[in-house]
Amino acid sequence: MAFESLAAPTRRGLRTTRRIVDAAARLFGAEGFQGASMDAVARAAGVSKGLLHYHFRSKEQLLIEAQRDTFRKIHERFEERFERGDRGLATALEGIDALWEAILDMRAWAPFLMQTLSLAAQDRPVRLHVDEFYRESTVLLERGVRNVFSEEVSQLALPPERLAMIIRTALHGLVVELSYARTALELSRVEQAYRDLRAFFERAVLVSNSPQTESL
Amino acid sequence: MAFESLAAPTRRGLRTTRRIVDAAARLFGAEGFQGASMDAVARAAGVSKGLLHYHFRSKEQLLIEAQRDTFRKIHERFEERFERGDRGLATALEGIDALWEAILDMRAWAPFLMQTLSLAAQDRPVRLHVDEFYRESTVLLERGVRNVFSEEVSQLALPPERLAMIIRTALHGLVVELSYARTALELSRVEQAYRDLRAFFERAVLVSNSPQTESL
DNA sequence: GCCCCCTTACTGGCCGCTTAGCACAATAAT
């Protein structure tokens, strides 16, 4: 992480770097990228501002590291559930449930994800980095779908890549709702929306008799 | 708009105010709220920076006016289509299509909507204003659902308010994808995702035999 | 004792907002 030195970072350096990245993700999410000052991030991490620039070349670099970190966390939970050998609709639903649980667990990061997506539409380097993540996760999701439905692929209402896309879209929508929800009531409405979307998915994803639906 | 005077604004003042608000929505969407300076907005609107503060008490007030304007535009298209007297699933799908078309037409505003949602999670006054819009539009959407399905309400897979919620969620997801899509290919994928979600909706929204599904 | 980690102090620049004042239109006074 210490970009200037070629020496391996020490344990201590790694720990503080981690603290800084966590604080950055939290604050960027809570107050926005431009809204959260380096000084505020430093205070939240319990270090001095100078140290941030010692570890990270710039504020933008800190943002990208924080994103990488967040994405990595999601990916881990992602993979550990979707890469099993099980098959069939029930397994697919379990996998999606696991994804949703991961998102729920990380709902403190939801505003940060929103910020990230919003920034990616503006800022070139951020965009490139987010693209990379989406390529990875889309591939992962598609492979998951193909694995899970391997024997029923011909019965799928949609080809796997389009299925992966609408799952991603629906999850984006849920993340928006999550990042917006404040009260327990609002949160429970979002959870209900997840269950309802899931039920629609369950009811419509397999077509028993006909081949795939019309394209375009 | 000129908040200090109690007099009605003249035609000229109104026209420039409109130009400023348009420029603000565009720039806030493109560069973010904190990212777009008042000076930049002024330049984009072809006026001086001071004029912005003449018409709007603060930068935040300008944001809120820009939001009100955007929301109003959406609402107009919203209502003109959903308030007809027609009934049935086909009408519902038409209504949703109209909504989607409206969103597509305004896809230049998608980044701005993202910014708005992201900011609403941070900023109290912005939040209150966005809440107000959501109350309105949710009521509108629910009423639309009730109207359209009035004779088949017992056959709905979900009660109207939950149906409205998942429509909103899915649209949020699509707006995220839209605000992110740059190339024509990406755009066409988003449009495909809409059609696929719509097909799922069509296939699952009515349950022919049983009453409403399990709640919670 | 060396080097990495970290702090304090500082700088240059940008940005929101204010202020002072000009241009022009509408109404009132002469």
Place this chain on the structure above:
DNA sequence: ATTATTGTGCTAAGCGGCCAGTAAGGGGGC
């Protein structure tokens, strides 16, 4: 009809504060 009066729309310039980034030096683990 010309001249005051008033008020709105708008500009230019500057102030004050905040913030990303830097520089220089102190201390603590290997």
